[in-house]
Amino acid sequence: MPPANYPRLRVGEVATPKVAVRGAAGGAIMDAMPELPEVETIRRDLEPHVVGRRIVRTWCSDGPRYGDIHDAAGRAILALRRRGKYLLAELGEVGTVASPDAVSGIAARELVIHLGMSGRLFTAASRPDSPHLRAVIELDGPEHLYFDDMRKFGQLLVVRPGEYEALETLAHMGPEPLSADFDAENFHRALVASRAPVKAVLLGQRVVAGIGNIYADEALFLAGIHPGSRSVSRPQSRRLHAALKQVLAEAIANRGTSFSLYRDGHLREGNHYRELKVYDREDQPCPRCHTAICKTRIAGRGTHFCPSCQKPPRSTGNGRG
Ligand SMILES: [Zn+2]
Numbered sequence: 322m323p324p325a326n327y328p329r330l331r332v333g334e335v336a337t338p339k340v341a342v343r344g345a346a347g348g349a350i351m352d353a354m355p356e357l358p359e360v361e362t363i364r365r366d367l368e369p370h371v372v373g374r375r376i377v378r379t380w381c382s383d384g385p386r387y388g389d390i391h392d393a394a395g396r397a398i399l400a401l402r403r404r405g406k407y408l409l410a411e412l413g414e415v416g417t418v419a420s421p422d423a424v425s426g427i428a429a430r431e432l433v434i435h436l437g438m439s440g441r442l443f444t445a446a447s448r449p450d451s452p453h454l455r456a457v458i459e460l461d462g463p464e465h466l467y468f469d470d471m472r473k474f475g476q477l478l479v480v481r482p483g484e485y486e487a488l489e490t491l492a493h494m495g496p497e498p499l500s501a502d503f504d505a506e507n508f509h510r511a512l513v514a515s516r517a518p519v520k521a522v523l524l525g526q527r528v529v530a531g532i533g534n535i536y537a538d539e540a541l542f543l544a545g546i547h548p549g550s551r552s553v554s555r556p557q558s559r560r561l562h563a564a565l566k567q568v569l570a571e572a573i574a575n576r577g578t579s580f581s582l583y584r585d586g587h588l589r590e591g592n593h594y595r596e597l598k599v600y601d602r603e604d605q606p607c608p609r610c611h612t613a614i615c616k617t618r619i620a621g622r623g624t625h626f627c628p629s630c631q632k633p634p635r636s637t638g639n640g641r642g
Pocket of ligand 1: 607
Protein backbone atom coordinates (compact mmCIF):
# COMPACT_ATOMS: atom_id res chain seq x y z
CA MET A 322 0.00 0.00 0.00
CA PRO A 323 1.23 3.51 -0.69
CA PRO A 324 2.48 5.38 2.37
CA ALA A 325 0.22 8.00 3.89
CA ASN A 326 2.34 10.77 2.43
CA TYR A 327 2.13 9.35 -1.06
CA PRO A 328 3.05 12.20 -3.35
CA ARG A 329 0.71 14.83 -4.54
CA LEU A 330 2.36 14.83 -7.93
CA ARG A 331 4.18 18.00 -8.71
CA VAL A 332 6.30 16.89 -11.57
CA GLY A 333 5.85 20.25 -13.23
CA GLU A 334 7.96 21.74 -10.45
CA VAL A 335 11.01 19.93 -11.71
CA ALA A 336 12.46 22.98 -13.39
CA THR A 337 11.73 25.55 -10.70
CA PRO A 338 14.82 27.18 -9.19
CA LYS A 339 13.80 26.05 -5.70
CA VAL A 340 14.46 22.49 -6.72
CA ALA A 341 17.03 22.83 -9.46
CA VAL A 342 19.50 24.99 -7.57
CA ARG A 343 21.21 23.33 -4.66
CA GLY A 344 24.62 23.32 -3.16
CA ALA A 345 26.55 25.70 -0.95
CA ALA A 346 27.72 27.77 -3.90
CA GLY A 347 24.11 28.35 -4.91
CA GLY A 348 24.63 27.04 -8.41
CA ALA A 349 23.01 24.04 -10.01
CA ILE A 350 25.34 21.09 -10.11
CA MET A 351 25.46 20.21 -13.74
CA ASP A 352 27.56 17.08 -13.69
CA ALA A 353 25.74 15.08 -11.04
CA MET A 354 23.39 12.29 -12.01
CA PRO A 355 21.87 9.28 -10.32
CA GLU A 356 24.49 6.72 -9.28
CA LEU A 357 24.23 3.32 -7.64
CA PRO A 358 22.70 4.51 -4.31
CA GLU A 359 20.04 6.62 -6.02
CA VAL A 360 19.08 3.87 -8.47
CA GLU A 361 19.01 1.28 -5.68
CA THR A 362 16.76 3.55 -3.61
CA ILE A 363 14.33 3.87 -6.52
CA ARG A 364 14.44 0.10 -7.06
CA ARG A 365 13.54 -0.58 -3.43
CA ASP A 366 10.76 2.00 -3.53
CA LEU A 367 9.17 0.65 -6.68
CA GLU A 368 9.60 -3.08 -6.14
CA PRO A 369 6.51 -3.66 -3.98
CA HIS A 370 4.36 -1.58 -6.33
CA VAL A 371 5.30 -3.17 -9.65
CA VAL A 372 6.51 -6.74 -9.13
CA GLY A 373 3.71 -9.19 -9.87
CA ARG A 374 1.85 -6.66 -11.99
CA ARG A 375 1.04 -7.21 -15.65
CA ILE A 376 1.85 -4.50 -18.18
CA VAL A 377 -1.43 -3.65 -19.92
CA ARG A 378 -0.04 -1.20 -22.47
CA THR A 379 2.77 1.26 -22.95
CA TRP A 380 3.10 4.77 -24.31
CA CYS A 381 6.30 6.57 -25.31
CA SER A 382 7.06 10.03 -26.52
CA ASP A 383 8.91 10.34 -29.81
CA GLY A 384 12.64 9.84 -29.82
CA PRO A 385 15.04 6.94 -30.18
CA ARG A 386 15.79 6.74 -26.45
CA TYR A 387 12.28 5.85 -25.31
CA GLY A 388 10.47 4.33 -28.25
CA ASP A 389 11.45 0.71 -27.91
CA ILE A 390 9.28 -0.64 -25.11
CA HIS A 391 6.06 -1.74 -26.82
CA ASP A 392 7.22 -5.33 -26.66
CA ALA A 393 6.75 -5.14 -22.88
CA ALA A 394 2.97 -5.03 -23.17
CA GLY A 395 1.16 -8.19 -22.13
CA ARG A 396 4.02 -9.44 -19.99
CA ALA A 397 4.23 -9.45 -16.22
CA ILE A 398 6.97 -7.83 -14.16
CA LEU A 399 8.58 -10.78 -12.37
CA ALA A 400 11.41 -8.94 -10.64
CA LEU A 401 13.02 -5.52 -10.49
CA ARG A 402 16.80 -5.71 -10.32
CA ARG A 403 19.66 -3.21 -10.53
CA ARG A 404 22.97 -3.49 -12.34
CA GLY A 405 25.30 -0.53 -11.87
CA LYS A 406 23.16 2.50 -12.63
CA TYR A 407 20.63 0.49 -14.67
CA LEU A 408 17.28 -0.83 -13.54
CA LEU A 409 16.32 -4.17 -15.08
CA ALA A 410 12.70 -5.31 -14.96
CA GLU A 411 12.43 -9.02 -15.69
CA LEU A 412 9.36 -9.60 -17.83
CA GLY A 413 7.66 -12.94 -18.26
CA GLU A 414 4.52 -14.52 -19.58
CA VAL A 415 1.38 -13.91 -17.65
CA GLY A 416 0.73 -16.84 -15.34
CA THR A 417 4.34 -17.31 -14.34
CA VAL A 418 4.15 -14.42 -11.90
CA ALA A 419 5.82 -15.14 -8.58
CA SER A 420 7.07 -18.48 -9.80
CA PRO A 421 10.58 -19.00 -8.40
CA ASP A 422 11.62 -20.69 -11.64
CA ALA A 423 10.53 -17.73 -13.70
CA VAL A 424 12.41 -15.29 -11.51
CA SER A 425 15.56 -17.35 -11.71
CA GLY A 426 15.97 -17.11 -15.43
CA ILE A 427 13.06 -17.97 -17.70
CA ALA A 428 11.98 -14.35 -18.04
CA ALA A 429 11.25 -13.72 -21.68
CA ARG A 430 12.31 -10.09 -21.87
CA GLU A 431 14.05 -7.42 -19.85
CA LEU A 432 13.00 -3.81 -19.65
CA VAL A 433 16.22 -1.83 -19.26
CA ILE A 434 15.91 1.63 -17.73
CA HIS A 435 18.66 4.24 -17.43
CA LEU A 436 17.77 7.49 -15.72
CA GLY A 437 20.39 9.57 -17.50
CA MET A 438 20.81 12.97 -15.87
CA SER A 439 17.29 13.89 -14.91
CA GLY A 440 15.16 10.79 -15.34
CA ARG A 441 12.52 10.08 -12.71
CA LEU A 442 10.78 6.75 -12.48
CA PHE A 443 7.80 6.54 -10.17
CA THR A 444 4.37 5.06 -9.71
CA ALA A 445 1.22 7.12 -9.40
CA ALA A 446 -2.52 6.62 -9.58
CA SER A 447 -3.03 9.14 -12.35
CA ARG A 448 -1.06 10.56 -15.21
CA PRO A 449 1.09 13.48 -14.03
CA ASP A 450 0.73 16.75 -15.83
CA SER A 451 4.32 17.22 -16.97
CA PRO A 452 5.77 18.43 -20.27
CA HIS A 453 8.70 16.07 -19.69
CA LEU A 454 6.73 12.83 -19.44
CA ARG A 455 8.48 10.37 -21.79
CA ALA A 456 6.86 7.02 -21.09
CA VAL A 457 3.84 5.49 -19.41
CA ILE A 458 3.73 1.82 -18.47
CA GLU A 459 0.15 0.97 -17.57
CA LEU A 460 -0.14 -1.82 -15.01
CA ASP A 461 -3.11 -4.00 -14.05
CA GLY A 462 -3.31 -2.36 -10.64
CA PRO A 463 -4.22 0.94 -9.01
CA GLU A 464 -0.98 2.64 -10.08
CA HIS A 465 0.94 2.98 -13.29
CA LEU A 466 4.65 3.46 -13.86
CA TYR A 467 5.81 6.80 -15.26
CA PHE A 468 9.11 8.00 -16.66
CA ASP A 469 9.72 11.73 -16.64
CA ASP A 470 12.94 13.11 -18.12
CA MET A 471 13.55 16.81 -18.56
CA ARG A 472 16.99 16.64 -20.16
CA LYS A 473 16.31 13.56 -22.30
CA PHE A 474 19.49 11.64 -21.49
CA GLY A 475 17.54 8.70 -20.07
CA GLN A 476 16.84 5.50 -21.94
CA LEU A 477 14.23 2.75 -22.01
CA LEU A 478 14.73 -0.43 -23.98
CA VAL A 479 13.25 -3.95 -24.08
CA VAL A 480 15.77 -6.70 -24.82
CA ARG A 481 15.97 -10.47 -24.60
CA PRO A 482 17.30 -11.41 -21.14
CA GLY A 483 20.97 -10.60 -20.86
CA GLU A 484 21.33 -9.43 -24.47
CA TYR A 485 22.90 -6.03 -23.99
CA GLU A 486 24.72 -5.55 -27.31
CA ALA A 487 22.84 -2.31 -27.86
CA LEU A 488 23.99 -1.08 -24.43
CA GLU A 489 27.76 -1.15 -24.46
CA THR A 490 28.23 0.06 -20.89
CA LEU A 491 25.86 -2.56 -19.52
CA ALA A 492 27.38 -5.27 -21.69
CA HIS A 493 30.88 -4.65 -20.24
CA MET A 494 29.93 -3.78 -16.68
CA GLY A 495 32.38 -4.62 -13.91
CA PRO A 496 31.44 -6.28 -10.59
CA GLU A 497 28.83 -4.84 -8.26
CA PRO A 498 30.80 -3.02 -5.54
CA LEU A 499 28.55 -4.22 -2.71
CA SER A 500 28.72 -7.86 -3.80
CA ALA A 501 31.29 -10.56 -3.08
CA ASP A 502 32.24 -10.37 -6.77
CA PHE A 503 34.06 -7.13 -6.04
CA ASP A 504 37.41 -8.62 -5.10
CA ALA A 505 40.11 -6.41 -3.56
CA GLU A 506 43.01 -8.10 -5.30
CA ASN A 507 41.34 -8.05 -8.73
CA PHE A 508 40.52 -4.39 -8.14
CA HIS A 509 44.16 -3.64 -7.35
CA ARG A 510 45.35 -5.44 -10.49
CA ALA A 511 42.89 -3.50 -12.64
CA LEU A 512 44.03 -0.18 -11.18
CA VAL A 513 47.69 -1.07 -11.76
CA ALA A 514 46.99 -2.17 -15.33
CA SER A 515 45.26 1.10 -16.19
CA ARG A 516 47.28 4.16 -17.08
CA ALA A 517 44.33 6.48 -16.61
CA PRO A 518 43.74 8.67 -13.54
CA VAL A 519 42.16 6.58 -10.81
CA LYS A 520 38.99 8.66 -10.92
CA ALA A 521 38.59 7.94 -14.64
CA VAL A 522 38.90 4.22 -13.92
CA LEU A 523 36.15 4.45 -11.30
CA LEU A 524 33.85 6.34 -13.69
CA GLY A 525 34.48 3.88 -16.53
CA GLN A 526 32.14 1.14 -15.12
CA ARG A 527 34.36 -1.71 -16.39
CA VAL A 528 36.44 -2.16 -13.24
CA VAL A 529 33.59 -1.55 -10.83
CA ALA A 530 29.91 -0.84 -11.52
CA GLY A 531 27.67 2.04 -10.53
CA ILE A 532 30.19 4.72 -9.51
CA GLY A 533 29.67 8.27 -10.78
CA ASN A 534 31.06 11.68 -10.01
CA ILE A 535 29.77 12.11 -6.46
CA TYR A 536 30.77 8.78 -4.97
CA ALA A 537 34.09 8.65 -6.84
CA ASP A 538 35.10 11.92 -5.17
CA GLU A 539 33.81 10.81 -1.78
CA ALA A 540 35.51 7.40 -1.86
CA LEU A 541 38.84 8.83 -3.04
CA PHE A 542 38.73 11.32 -0.17
CA LEU A 543 37.96 8.60 2.36
CA ALA A 544 40.85 6.53 0.99
CA GLY A 545 43.24 9.52 0.95
CA ILE A 546 44.04 9.16 -2.75
CA HIS A 547 44.40 12.06 -5.19
CA PRO A 548 41.79 11.60 -7.95
CA GLY A 549 44.41 12.24 -10.66
CA SER A 550 46.79 9.54 -9.43
CA ARG A 551 47.84 7.07 -12.12
CA SER A 552 49.82 4.86 -9.79
CA VAL A 553 48.03 3.27 -6.85
CA SER A 554 49.81 1.10 -4.29
CA ARG A 555 48.30 -2.07 -2.87
CA PRO A 556 47.52 -0.42 0.51
CA GLN A 557 45.88 2.46 -1.35
CA SER A 558 43.74 0.21 -3.53
CA ARG A 559 42.72 -1.77 -0.43
CA ARG A 560 41.63 1.47 1.22
CA LEU A 561 39.75 2.54 -1.89
CA HIS A 562 38.04 -0.85 -2.16
CA ALA A 563 36.77 -0.48 1.41
CA ALA A 564 35.93 3.21 0.95
CA LEU A 565 33.74 2.52 -2.08
CA LYS A 566 31.74 -0.05 -0.15
CA GLN A 567 31.41 2.31 2.79
CA VAL A 568 30.28 5.44 0.92
CA LEU A 569 27.80 3.50 -1.21
CA ALA A 570 26.29 1.67 1.76
CA GLU A 571 25.96 4.90 3.72
CA ALA A 572 24.37 6.70 0.78
CA ILE A 573 21.84 3.90 0.29
CA ALA A 574 21.01 4.08 4.01
CA ASN A 575 20.35 7.80 3.47
CA ARG A 576 18.22 7.12 0.38
CA GLY A 577 20.68 8.78 -1.98
CA THR A 578 21.91 12.30 -2.61
CA SER A 579 19.55 14.94 -4.00
CA PHE A 580 21.93 17.29 -5.80
CA SER A 581 19.66 18.83 -8.37
CA LEU A 582 17.07 16.68 -10.05
CA TYR A 583 17.17 13.28 -8.41
CA ARG A 584 14.03 12.10 -6.66
CA ASP A 585 13.31 8.65 -5.29
CA GLY A 586 10.49 6.34 -6.38
CA HIS A 587 8.02 8.49 -4.43
CA LEU A 588 9.45 11.77 -5.80
CA ARG A 589 11.08 12.64 -2.47
CA GLU A 590 14.59 14.02 -2.12
CA GLY A 591 17.39 11.85 -0.78
CA ASN A 592 19.04 12.67 2.53
CA HIS A 593 22.72 12.09 1.80
CA TYR A 594 23.59 15.59 0.60
CA ARG A 595 24.56 16.84 4.04
CA GLU A 596 26.86 13.86 4.56
CA LEU A 597 29.11 14.70 1.62
CA LYS A 598 32.73 15.36 2.65
CA VAL A 599 34.20 16.91 -0.50
CA TYR A 600 31.71 16.79 -3.37
CA ASP A 601 30.25 20.25 -4.07
CA ARG A 602 32.23 21.66 -1.10
CA GLU A 603 34.80 23.77 -2.97
CA ASP A 604 36.53 26.31 -0.65
CA GLN A 605 34.90 24.80 2.42
CA PRO A 606 37.10 23.27 5.14
CA CYS A 607 38.09 19.63 4.85
CA PRO A 608 36.22 17.75 7.60
CA ARG A 609 39.48 15.99 8.51
CA CYS A 610 42.19 18.72 8.39
CA HIS A 611 40.31 21.98 7.69
CA THR A 612 42.29 22.76 4.51
CA ALA A 613 40.04 24.32 1.86
CA ILE A 614 38.59 21.76 -0.53
CA CYS A 615 39.81 22.23 -4.11
CA LYS A 616 37.90 21.73 -7.32
CA THR A 617 39.61 20.74 -10.54
CA ARG A 618 38.75 18.87 -13.70
CA ILE A 619 39.70 15.21 -14.12
CA ALA A 620 38.32 12.80 -16.70
CA GLY A 621 36.27 15.69 -18.02
CA ARG A 622 34.34 16.01 -14.77
CA GLY A 623 34.32 18.51 -11.94
CA THR A 624 36.44 16.87 -9.23
CA HIS A 625 36.65 17.76 -5.55
CA PHE A 626 39.50 16.82 -3.21
CA CYS A 627 41.49 17.95 -0.17
CA PRO A 628 44.99 18.98 -1.29
CA SER A 629 46.37 18.06 2.11
CA CYS A 630 44.67 14.70 2.75
CA GLN A 631 44.93 13.67 -0.91
CA LYS A 632 48.47 14.53 -1.96
CA PRO A 633 48.98 15.03 -5.68
CA PRO A 634 50.80 12.20 -7.45
CA ARG A 635 54.57 12.71 -7.51
CA SER A 636 55.82 13.84 -10.90
CA THR A 637 58.34 11.47 -12.41
CA GLY A 638 62.02 12.26 -12.09
CA ASN A 639 61.46 14.45 -9.07
CA GLY A 640 63.79 12.98 -6.50
CA ARG A 641 61.86 9.79 -5.70
CA GLY A 642 62.62 7.86 -2.55
ZN1 LIG B 1 42.04 17.34 4.49
